[in-house]
Amino acid sequence: MSDSPAPLADPHIVFDAAQGRRDLVILGSTGSIGTQAVDLVLRNPDRFRVTALSAAGGRVALLAEQARRLRVRAVAVADRDKAPALREALRENYGAGEPLPEILAGPDAATELAASDCHTVLNGITGSIGLAPTLAALKAGRTLALANKESLIVGGPLVKALAAPGQIIPVDSEHAALFQALAAGERADVRKLVVTASGGPFRGRTRSELAGVTREQALAHPTWAMGPVITVNSATLVNKGLEVIEAHLLYDIPFDRIEVVVHPQSYVHSMVEFTDGSTLAQATPPDMRGPIAIGLGWPERVPDAAPAFDWRTASTWEFFPLDTEAFPSVGLARHVGALGGTAPAVFNAANEECVDAFLAGRLPFNGIMDTVTAVVAEHGTPATGTPLTVADVLEAETWARTRARELSAAATAEAHA
Template sequence: MSDSPAPLADPHLLFDTADGRRDLVILGSTGSIGTQAIDLVLRNPDRFRVTALSAAGGRTALLAEQAHLLRVNTVAVADPGAVGGLREALRERYGAGEPLPEILAGPDAAATLAASECHTVLNGITGSIGLAPTLAALKAGRTLALANKESLIVGGPLVKALAAPGQIIPVDSEHAALFQALAAGKRADVRKLVVTASGGPFRGRTREELADVTREQALSHPTWAMGPVITINSATLVNKGLEVIEAHLLYDIPFDRIEVVVHPQSYVHSMVEFTDGSTLAQATPPDMGGPIAIGLGWPERVPDAAPAFDWSTASTWEFFPLDTEAFPSVGLARHVGTLGSTAPAVFNAANEECVDAFLAGQLPFNGIMDTVTAVVSEHGTPAPGTPLSVADVLEAETWARARARELSAKATAEARA
């Protein structure tokens, strides 16, 4: 392990554990994580109070409904063009004479909310645009419940430079599982982390059998209901590769001690193996209520946050090794994570563009990772010790997106020729 004083996420170190009801800011409130977090808050009004919400701006009616239910002070949208529709939706929700919440708009609005007065910021934004709010929350000294893995992955050194020990509580089901299992032992006694993967809709298929899979097949996840990007990432196992990088950064465990195992039932969300041979697994039925509750309430647990197992009913739990030939994404993620600097940002940005191309019918399924691999290879190896800035990340992402689009268009043209 490294000589850092403590990992970013440490269940033994509590950052800003204020008593009483916690004031929350929820970023990405109209997405899957955001809506489930709001449901948890509404069921536990004695524990949580939401002061502000942010969203992209595409679902203004839902955002207005959330703002009214929670009586927030401020709402924000990334798209300035959505302000008019949001204001009208708020007027329809609020009664005559009721003051409307303040409205913020623009690409910096979410970061502004992340730095506002509150106890915990839940970053449920999808994609690397969540980096600025993550940095803003950490700089302002807020506890950060992190569902936006991309911000940690693309901005690893920047996040680590700002985060105090224990300031980040992970919300991904896998990392919330590791977080809880790590609470059972000393950090020095950890032998390895085992990250579980459902295997996605194509578990057991060879690379050749994946060549002609369709958009509809790739979007049919056997276990989880998620947005299209993360569902495709689960089908390619890119999501698992990103989670390996995230585990390395959160828990300061070397890549060679982070293992991925396929577990189709998705009951065991991840495991920690200790030096005495013991392995602790965190398990619940597939449901994000538990990880969200850990992120918002730790070190306290929120009763009935998620369903529990019925142990009177027989069930089978299976574990399989990862097929690295059919799914090379995890190995490539380890490679870019080891390179560090802007390499993870290039990997993530190129993948986002390739997923869009696949969903649009412009790239075959195997072409996603083939193209991402080519972009990462062209990016090259960063010089050791090169400092990283937000501008560096944005520049690398811009290049990677453009290059991925070029290669995707070339592949499409060649296929049609």
């Protein structure tokens, strides 16, 4: 066995395994991951019970409906101004005389719920704002089903300092696949991790052919239905770069032993190559309910959580090398991951700002990575020897967002000059 640090996500370790029904807190319940998790819970009431829900506040009617169907004790919205609308929506969903769940509101509401009494916290929040809830759940000793990759990216050392071995169960389809494949062997026998990418809607295009792609084209993902930010990240392959950093942090595998391969069908979600030459691949039709079920139920599997293949039907599975010239995001992610410190936070924050600018029509598609690259270069090499703090992350993010907006505005002005 290897004497290197234990992986954060280790299928051989079951942290605080529970017998019977598990109490869950779902953060980001009205988003893509959250709504599918709610569906899974409603179909498996003997296995799971949701005690609390949180959402940003943009879909209070859906949040209220979820609260009623799940009979939760507490509901939270990040936008404090949406609390009155949430209360009214809850009154409309609950019967006369029925007690309403407790309502929490404000930017710290999800963090408070993450530390509440439960077995597992599913963090399905999008963006680096998920860091505080991730840290709160870990500090409280909860099992963390992690779909919010950004919190691990920007706060890697902070997360690793708090997490017990095996306390994190990854929910990303790629990392859930690696998690399951790694269960088949010992860590010392792992040669490499192979992370698959669909290639997004622009697979096969050159950099010059990407110059004029539109918002609508970037949001038309060929195999997955996701939120707009993650969908654009999949089109630029920034999402895959973030997943490389995440795999490194979750499994303590060096960057030079983590590969990315393009697999358009999205059937094989990732692979583990062992030292004897064998490769184990985890494969299902593209459906996030399978990875969510792993996150909520491990080490037990949830029957019929997601569709299975019909092996009687002929199909073709293809694999291609990554075009690093057209899609430089993976290489840049490896670079910032190796730098460590606040560099990943700068990369992620600059990208979030640039994606917003692209979706608003203020930045061309290729301008996303051009601007992120420039911001990362200006940030430079992080100072070494000083422990990372949450304040460091927030300061770096604020600087990166401001600088990304400045560079995006300058590029737009130049284009219209």
